[in-house]
Amino acid sequence: MKSQKSFQTTTGILYIVPTPIGNLEDMTFRAIKVLQEADLIAAEDTRNTRKLLTHFQISTSMISYHEHNKQVSGKNIIDHLLNNKIIALVSDAGMPGISDPGYELVEEAINNNIPVISLPGANAALTALTASGIVPQPFSFYGFLPRKKKEREKELEFLKNKPETIIFYEAPHRLKETITSIYDSFGNRKIVLARELTKKHEEYIRGDLKEIVTWLEEAEIRGEFCLIVEGCKENIADSEALWWHTLTINEHVEYYIEKGLSSKEAIKQTAHDRNIGKREVYQSYHVKE
Template sequence: MLYVVATPIGNLGDITVRALQVLKSVDVVAAEDTRHSGMLLKHFEIKKPLLSYHEHNEAMRTAQLVERLTADENVALITDAGTPALSDPGARLIRACIERGLPLTIIPGPSSILAALVGSGFSTERFYFGGFLPVKSGQRERELRATAERGETTIFFESPYRLTKTLAACTGIIPDRQLCVARELTKKFEEFRHGIASKLLAHYEAHPPKGEIVLVISQL
């Protein structure tokens, strides 16, 4: 059985009882970063073999894990934070299991996407998640122009090093839309900052952001 296990996005206290039960019971844990996940397992006194599973070895590791799953081993798939396959490795292994009829289950848990959406105060009835905004300015602006035409709340991941560039682009493309910068979710310096793009740009130019960022854009 493949167990796709969500792990904390910052606060270790957010791990679920079921996630701990699974991690203690499987034969092997496939992890995006074995050093990072090793510290997580050590914190909860879990001793299991760790196997790296990341974007650079995903194809090779998928074949190896499928072989182990076919032999009736139990495998837990985790990433550094949150749920595998959401802007993280994992989709290839999940598809391989589906194609071969191998059993799998999802162990849900913390989500920066949902935490940011709810904390934004914007409509939660319908929303669009666009993953990471493109690095190149032209592609990023095209994505933001598409957002301007979209009726639902929109959510993006963004790097702290590019946030001011994105907010500057927003001032020209969606100047009147309410935005929320959700930063360092569940951690000590968690922040939800609301306002139009120009207001947020002025703040973050004066106070360069650090940490992981989710940008939420209000509906039309």
């Protein structure tokens, strides 16, 4: 057990700073202040972030932190934090760590007893969800589905019976293929496509999956998309809902690992299915090791 006193520290502080997803007026006063006062800004793309800093007249130095250099750069950032530096982490747009680099750096900071402070701010998923007209809670955020068809179909098979609203992200050049895969797996249900959020050409396309598949045949697809998909409304028989009832805890965990989850994720999902504590599943599963 660890307790973080965010502003009572002998180390530096790692700030998670969301940036606008389109409209620069969505930048908060606090976010600007943190970026101004930080010793360094860790940016996913320094060229992109430079435009933001120039707009708000922020002169703080930057270092690069992205998917391809996160191990080396992450160690460098941790060293700065241990030397009492204030680091602000930003992605190209929105909240760092949500389908953007950041999680590993946060985890390493916590492991080194460095306070991590997240600022509230712009996020495409919640922006789209609240305006979608689809039940907003409970919801499950997924992000980008796998690019390879076989892996994508496996994930959708896993997701299709979930009752909660599901949020996906997708790039314009893969949108048609992704929507078709969701329709083939989920069947027909409500979906909302949100594009160019907060920008001049912001648009919401509301309908069902069958209508959207037809629309995509002739639509001009531009911009990054957020997909809000209605959860499963069908009544699943108890025997199907408890598909795992003949499995041992270890077999249950192994099932999810075979589907591509890490052992940590598989243990968490198994505990959720069985409505038992993660510790109980962890201890049972690791006895065999």
